[in-house]
Amino acid sequence: MCGIVGYVGKKNVVPIVLEGLKKLEYRGYDSAGIAVIDKGKLSVLKCKGRIADLEKLVKKNHLSGNIGLGHTRWATHGDPSDRNAHPHTDGSGKIAVVHNGIIENYASLRKLLIAKGHQFKSDTDTEIFAHLIERFYKGDILKAVQKALTLTEGAYAFAVICKDEPDKIVAARLGSPLVIGIGNNGEYLIASDPVAIVKHTRKVIYLGDKEIAVLQPSGYRITNIDNVEIEKETEEITWSLDKITKNGLPHYMLKEILEQSQTIYDAIRGRILKKEAKIKLGGLESPLKWVTGKDKQKTGLSCLLNAKRIIIVACGTSWHAALIGEYMFENIIGIPVDVEYASEARYRNFIVDGDTVVIGISQSGETLDTLAALREAKKRGAITLGLVNAVGSTIARETHAGVYLHAGPEIGVASTKAFTSQVCVLALITLLIGQEKHLITKTKTNRIVRSLLKIPSQIKEILGQSDAILKIAKQYVNFNNFLYLGRGYNFPIALEGALKLKEISYIHAEGYPAAEMKHGPIALIDKNMPVVFIATDTEDQIYKKIISNIEEVRARKGQVIAIASKGNKSIGEIADSVITVPKTMDFLTPLLTVIPLQLFAYHIAVLRKCDVDKPRNLAKSVTVE
Numbered sequence: 124m125c126g127i128v129g130y131v132g133k134k135n136v137v138p139i140v141l142e143g144l145k146k147l148e149y150r151g152y153d154s155a156g157i158a159v160i161d162k163g164k165l166s167v168l169k170c171k172g173r174i175a176d177l178e179k180l181v182k183k184n185h186l187s188g189n190i191g192l193g194h195t196r197w198a199t200h201g202d203p204s205d206r207n208a209h210p211h212t213d214g215s216g217k218i219a220v221v222h223n224g225i226i227e228n229y230a231s232l233r234k235l236l237i238a239k240g241h242q243f244k245s246d247t248d249t250e251i252f253a254h255l256i257e258r259f260y261k262g263d264i265l266k267a268v269q270k271a272l273t274l275t276e277g278a279y280a281f282a283v284i285c286k287d288e289p290d291k292i293v294a295a296r297l298g299s300p301l302v303i304g305i306g307n308n309g310e311y312l313i314a315s316d317p318v319a320i321v322k323h324t325r326k327v328i329y330l331g332d333k334e335i336a337v338l339q340p341s342g343y344r345i346t347n348i349d350n351v352e353i354e355k356e357t358e359e360i361t362w363s364l365d366k367i368t369k370n371g372l373p374h375y376m377l378k379e380i381l382e383q384s385q386t387i388y389d390a391i392r393g394r395i396l397k398k399e400a401k402i403k404l405g406g407l408e409s410p411l412k413w414v415t416g417k418d419k420q421k422t423g424l425s426c427l428l429n430a431k432r433i434i435i436v437a438c439g440t441s442w443h444a445a446l447i448g449e450y451m452f453e454n455i456i457g458i459p460v461d462v463e464y465a466s467e468a469r470y471r472n473f474i475v476d477g478d479t480v481v482i483g484i485s486q487s488g489e490t491l492d493t494l495a496a497l498r499e500a501k502k503r504g505a506i507t508l509g510l511v512n513a514v515g516s517t518i519a520r521e522t523h524a525g526v527y528l529h530a531g532p533e534i535g536v537a538s539t540k541a542f543t544s545q546v547c548v549l550a551l552i553t554l555l556i557g558q559e560k561h562l563i564t565k566t567k568t569n570r571i572v573r574s575l576l577k578i579p580s581q582i583k584e585i586l587g588q589s590d591a592i593l594k595i596a597k598q599y600v601n602f603n604n605f606l607y608l609g610r611g612y613n614f615p616i617a618l619e620g621a622l623k624l625k626e627i628s629y630i631h632a633e634g635y636p637a638a639e640m641k642h643g644p645i646a647l648i649d650k651n652m653p654v655v656f657i658a659t660d661t662e663d664q665i666y667k668k669i670i671s672n673i674e675e676v677r678a679r680k681g682q683v684i685a686i687a688s689k690g691n692k693s694i695g696e697i698a699d700s701v702i703t704v705p706k707t708m709d710f711l712t713p714l715l716t717v718i719p720l721q722l723f724a725y726h727i728a729v730l731r732k733c734d735v736d737k738p739r740n741l742a743k744s745v746t747v748e
């Protein structure tokens with residue numbers, strides 16, 4: 124949700140910022156801008172549209188300098204337009220601000236400032252902050268930012284430069300992520316995500332909430348709002364930038380779909396001890412963070428083993444993975460599980476106690492609602508675990524323990540590979556608890572492990588059907604409504620398949636438990652309503668019911684696309700189109716059935732000429748409520 128990048132040092136800031144912004148475009152892409160200080164002059168260029176549009180503007184204006192800030196926007200206050208694009212400046216034109224987040228009390232601050240004679244050029248909440256700094260500025264930009272922050276409510280990541288102090292970037296964070304990059308020879312960077320700066324340095328500091336950083340060629344300083352210095356550890360980025368290319372493919376989303384046989388392998392690599400038929404998740408074995416006294420011995424695993432209840436909080440696609448986790452935990456290891464939309468859990472009487480483990484699932488590790496729900500759970504005494512992809516992200520850092528997904532950077536806004544890795548890690552956790560509690564025998568563990576290890580090659584086999592799926596997509600590309608139905612482990616896949624289609628192709632699609640069709644959606648079925656059934660035959664009982672549901676749709680002239688098990692000859696007689704997936708154990712089927720649905724949504728979106736990697740109105744990392 125909005126991307127920030129800044130640089131101070133000896134090099135020309137413009138290409139560094141533009142390149143960084145391109146890496147952050149997944150965070151928002153309705154407008155972009157840059158502010159540079161050079162020879163005592165502050166220049167701001169900004170425009171509606173993509174970074175490529177900003178690049179043209181920058182070229183035309185021959186911008187250069189050694190200090191600057193850039194921003195790519197996902198609109199919250201004010202429509203996407205040139206004047207609402209960041210950076211925003213104060214009344215005197217000395218101070219430039221970029222912001223990610225929402226200033227919740229902006230309306231009252233705006234009124235107050237207008238009463239004091241301030242005039243605003245945009246409809247944004249951010250511009251208020253520039254004017255607040257202006258009011259407090261008496262030759263020390265750090266002090267002025269600190270004072271302005273005392274009046275600001277909401278969530279933010281800010282970066283500020285001032286032409287009267289042309290060697291300083293001041294940055295502050297509450298809720299929205301910011302990382303500082305420490306370069307060579309007095310070079311410092313700031314960004315919403317390390318992907319924007321890793322080309323320049325691997326040495327980073329993750330700024331914490333309510334921390335303020337000043338970056339200057341002579342060094343950096345981190346303080347709190349009262350100017351008390353804070354010591355922070357420097358961390359090393361271990362992943363490399365070559366993971367963030369399209370590999371010659373037209374879209375990141377396609378690359379990420381195709382990567383899944385590898386990413387599933389990466390999620391299980393080193394975590395299955397084949398000889399002992401044992402699962403090992405290092406992140407759950409180390410002592411919990413912050414826990415003191417007799418609880419010092421506790422680990423994520425010991426808490427899971429003693430948990431009377433598990434609550435999983437997540438948003439979007441991660442929430443669908445959570446639902447699959449619920450089915451796995453309850454069916455296989457008998458632990459009661461509730462799956463909550465993080466945004467709902469955080470604002471109601473979220474009942475947790477010391478016997479509850481709250482798991483947050485998040486690709487980015489920065490989704491504000493998920494983070495807030497986990498913080499609330501922690502405050503109420505629960506142990507929190509994070510299932511996170513982005514290493515070093517806020518959720519990864521703030522949970523007591525957790526498991527990384529190891530899916531590598533996911534850039535396509537619609538989540539694909541992170542989802543299958545989440546499901547895979549949930550399966551590993553289920554197995555781990557099952558084996559520790561002696562609920563799963565060694566022989567069964569062996570059987571499951573063998574099935575799990577086959578998943579990467581089975582995914583490859585499904586990916587090989589991409590052209591056949593494209594053919595089917597061509598038949599359905601002009602429909603405006605779709606229904607997705609599934610049962611059991613494939614009910615969340617129906618939700619996920621529908622979400623993928625609406626996210627990237629803007630076609631209305633709904634996912635439902637197949638049996639619920641007769642309680643409403645059946646009224647919609649006619650020849651214009653294709654229905655996607657996830658109809659694998661791993662569980663006989665469920666399969667028979669699904670077949671009856673298919674007949675009900677056919678009886679009303681609905682068109683049926685079936686995702687069926689390989690070798691199923693009969694389903695072709697009742698479905699208009701069939702895509703098959705190899706057979707696996709019931710709880711692992713989601714890892715396979717989701718793949719054709721990702722490809723189907725992808726092909727339809729491309730056929731409809733939609734911007735697959737940057738769907739309208741969406742953002743990859745949602746750091747506003």
Ligand code: G6P
Binds near residue numbers: 484485486489741745
């Ligand atoms: C956004 C993204 C989705 C993602 C959701 C949750 O809506 O577009 O793809 O599933 O956020 O994100 P998280 O990073 O917490 O998994």
